[in-house]
Amino acid sequence: MQCRFRDFRRKEVININDGTRLGFVADLDVRIPEGQVIALVVYGPARFFGLFGRGEEFYIPWDCIQRIGDDIILIDKPFQRRNPDLERRRRA
Numbered sequence: 001m002q003c004r005f006r007d008f009r010r011k012e013v014i015n016i017n018d019g020t021r022l023g024f025v026a027d028l029d030v031r032i033p034e035g036q037v038i039a040l041v042v043y044g045p046a047r048f049f050g051l052f053g054r055g056e057e058f059y060i061p062w063d064c065i066q067r068i069g070d071d072i073i074l075i076d077k078p079f080q081r082r083n084p085d086l087e088r089r090r091r092a
Contacts, residue, residue, distance in 0.1 A: 003068070013042050013058075013073045016066060022058050025073070029059075037062055040073070 005028060013022040027041035042058040064077040 008040070008073075011068070011071060011073050013040065013060065013075060016074050016076050017078050022060075022075075026057070040065070 008025045008028065010024070012024055014020070015022060023042045023044070025040050026043045028037055029039040029041065030037055039062055040060045042060065044056045044058065060075055060077060064075045065073060066076050067074040
């Protein structure tokens with residue numbers, strides 16, 4: 001299968017562990033001399049209509065990709081969810 005970077009940017013990434021939609025591919029991490037793709041980078045969701053930036057970005061190693069379809073990429077990677085209320089309590 002041959003795929004260009006612009007084709008990857010149109011694909012949505014979905015985690016099959018919990019069914020969450022992570023977003024669309026924003027960037028690729030490529031090892032230049034070999035031309036090997038190391039990982040996908042997916043930007044986090046926008047905060048308040050994009051005025052306050054974005055959430056965390058997801059770095060998805062190539063090993064975690066299960067399937068690449070016409071319009072989605074299925075990955076198998078458990079993510080640790082951060083609870084902002086719990087983090088505030090720890091800081092106080």
